[in-house]
Amino acid sequence: MNFDVISDQDILTTLGSRLKDTRLQQRLSQDELATLSGVGIATVKRVESGDGMSLTTLIALLRALGKLHQLESLLADAGISPLQAATAGKRSKPVQRIRRKSPPSPPVADNTSTQVQEPAAGWVWGDEDA
Numbered sequence: 001m002n003f004d005v006i007s008d009q010d011i012l013t014t015l016g017s018r019l020k021d022t023r024l025q026q027r028l029s030q031d032e033l034a035t036l037s038g039v040g041i042a043t044v045k046r047v048e049s050g051d052g053m054s055l056t057t058l059i060a061l062l063r064a065l066g067k068l069h070q071l072e073s074l075l076a077d078a079g080i081s082p083l084q085a086a087t088a089g090k091r092s093k094p095v096q097r098i099r100r101k102s103p104p105s106p107p108v109a110d111n112t113s114t115q116v117q118e119p120a121a122g123w124v125w126g127d128e129d130a
Contacts, residue, residue, distance in 0.1 A: 013050030015058075020048040022065050037064035 003011055023033050030048070034041040037060040047053045047061065062068040080088070 009050065012052050016048045016050040019061055019065070022067060023048075026065065028065075033061065033064055037061050 001014060006014075023030070028036070030044045031041050034044045037044075037057075039057055039060055043053070043057060044061070047057065053061075059068065059071075062071065
């Protein structure tokens with residue numbers, strides 16, 4: 001079935017029908033499936049009639065039916081992304097940052113001198129942690 005050309009409601013109806021068929025093949029009643037999946041019987045009936053469901057409910061039902069592994073085909077591992085591929089093998093240079101030189105410590109007060117030393121102005125290259 002080509003899901004690209006049918007409505008959302010038709011997809012829900014088809015999904016509900018397929019879940020029902022799987023339940024019947026496993027000779028489970030709606031009540032048994034509800035108990036195994038941890039959802040209410042009304043939820044199982046609603047899903048099977050195509051009235052929709054949450055993703056959590058779908059996961060619970062698929063797990064109870066032993067079909068959760070089929071989600072793998074929907075969400076196959078994408079592998080390496082184009083961005084990862086483009087940057088693979090390239091070494092990034094460590095970033096050097098420019099920072100202001102720390103001002104010298106203020107002079108110790110010694111009551112004999114009133115002259116205060118001004119901090120030296122300037123820039124120094126170096127690592128951020130240094």
